[in-house]
Amino acid sequence: MADLKVYNTLSRQKETFTSLIPGRVGMYVCGPTVSGESHLGHARPFITFDVIYRYLTHLGYAVRYVRNITDAGHFEEEGREAEDKISEKAVLEKLEPMELVQKYTNLYHWAMRRFGNLDPSIEPTATGHIVEQIGMIQQIIKEGFAYEANGSVYFDVDKYNTHYKKLGQPYGILSGRILEDLKESQRELDNQEEKRNKADFALWKSAPPEHIMRWASPWGEGFPGWHIECSAMSTKYLGPRFDIHGGGMDLEFPHHECEIAQSTVCNHEMPARYWLHNNMITINGRKMGKSYNNTIKLTELFSGSHHLLDQPYSPMTIRFFILQTHYRSTLDFSNDALRAAEKGLRRLWESYEALKKLPGSLAVANAGAATNAAAAGAQPAAAPTDPELDVKVNRLLDEMDESMNDDFNTAKVLANLFELAPVVNGIKDGHVKTNALSAQTYSRLNSYYKAYLEDVLGLQDEKGGDDQLLQNVLQLLIDLRKEARTKKDYATSDKIRLQLLDMGVMLKDEKDGNVSFTIN
């Protein structure tokens, strides 16, 4: 199998992935700030890195996947109103800060489940690691790269840059920025007088009296700066140097840049080896984000209750929609695109259902042939009667591995599955002969379908047919309709079908006389 190649933002090129410890991978992904409801834009990194997590696992790595929850609240550290967002909103909503945080954390977890995202190995919270953050800040001060001013502590970017430039790691190494340029281009902001330089960033902020979230520290009561939590938690759970750090492209600067600076000062090495960044979801060509006031919340997406939505879209539709684009490309939202994804997913999933229903027949039939052939001293595997198709199927399967190994090209994997779907459907319809493929190829087809669709891409069945009572009732209706059709009583049979359709149950008469149904 070809090597796994990943695009490393640090080097701006694809690199062959190797883990620090053979067989093990440490991965840190920046999680959500739970000061509000997640929107479609937030879904992208969590689905992207869920697939990366799944794929690394699929390759046999034991992965420790750490994804934090930022519940201490960011603040506009260089901002106009240096105020904790969470505490501000808490006042508005008349809730305890932690009550608010709990509410949005629960909502976020609910959304992650619905998307079929696996739980990370560790999901540390910022508020749960104040001690570690303070310890790290003390260490940075001790190393001489931070200074205190009026109960706040700032990172000395200038000094860091001067010192680490010599070691080949200037400030801006990740985002390609030059500190001197930054100084010129930075905006004039208020409340900067405590900083020695504009590029400096807060490690600890002194809390004004109205600030609700506050902790005691060596510098007085306050709260941690935005960037320090990720440095503290990644170091604690993955060590000073780990394999993968992920997040959205908009975090590249300044967040990840600052993380690198902090961790490097404390641990004397670049924290992560591979920095992976997903691109943004756009809407009408513009990034979906708070600042643009163009977000669609996940609850709105699932229910269809947003003026830009023509209909509700299920979590799996959104997952599929996201995976149909490479993670480093922008992905433009539109109803047409979502609808296309919904239909495409249904088509693909139905071919998978069809495949699952014909398991043994083909394999057994061909395996039987193989056994006989082997007994006769011939080739151990049954030869395909359609070698051309057999080769094509194998090529499509091989390409799926190659595509994932090429920086997680899920779009290409899905395209190949779409090319395999007619083969599967053809076997089901009987129009592709059962022995067209060799037993071995057929078995590969089966295992790849499952491995990719379910295990790697994390897609799952959404039809709500789990209820046994509902299944039984539907079966009764199907039987009644079948009887009516036998008697050519089409008025009755159509009534059953059409009324069920109104209720969201679609019946389909299969070629073999069976009736299948899908529930919306």
Next chain:
RNA sequence: GGUCCUGUGGCCGAGUGGCUAGGCAGAGGUCUGCAAAACCUUUUACAGCGGUUCGAAUCCGCUCGGGACCUCCA
């Protein structure tokens, strides 16, 4: 202003030098009591101009358009 990314057919979107991407939509057909699905066939591409090359959507230059970061941000 600085740094960087990007422009593919009606829509969405792979693809980095020669090989039909794929999905959705559209058209025709097969099947079917009808419907849906499925299957087969099929129309519409690579922003513009110039260059490199035997050959470019793919490399280079210019022009035009779109976007991201530089401020909280996935």
